[in-house]
Amino acid sequence: MFSCVVTHVRRAFITLELPSPEIAHLLYNAIRPELESQPSPHAKAAAMLKGKYITFLFEAKSAAGIRALINSYLRWADMILKLAYELEV
Secondary structure (H helix, E strand, C coil): CCCCCCCCCEEEEEEEECCCHHHHHHHHHHHHHHHHCCCCCCEEEEEEEECCEEEEEEEECCHHHHHHHHHHHHHHHHHHHHHHHHCCC
16 A cells, blocks of 8 residues: 655745845844744744845745745834834944
């Protein structure tokens, strides 16, 4: 008897272009703790900083999972950037 389990992983790459390398570095460092402590085995995220660009890789086992992951990280990024501009960092 042959048994096969196929798992599909959804992946998304999103690259953010920030106004400067300094702002990109600030955002990357603010989000890094979330990247290092991912409690869910069903979804994961990674990020790469290069100059004024941050590229995120999101992976999840379901479409709903990847949507939630992307929404969370983009909302965190938006909040961090708004706070940085408000404080004129």
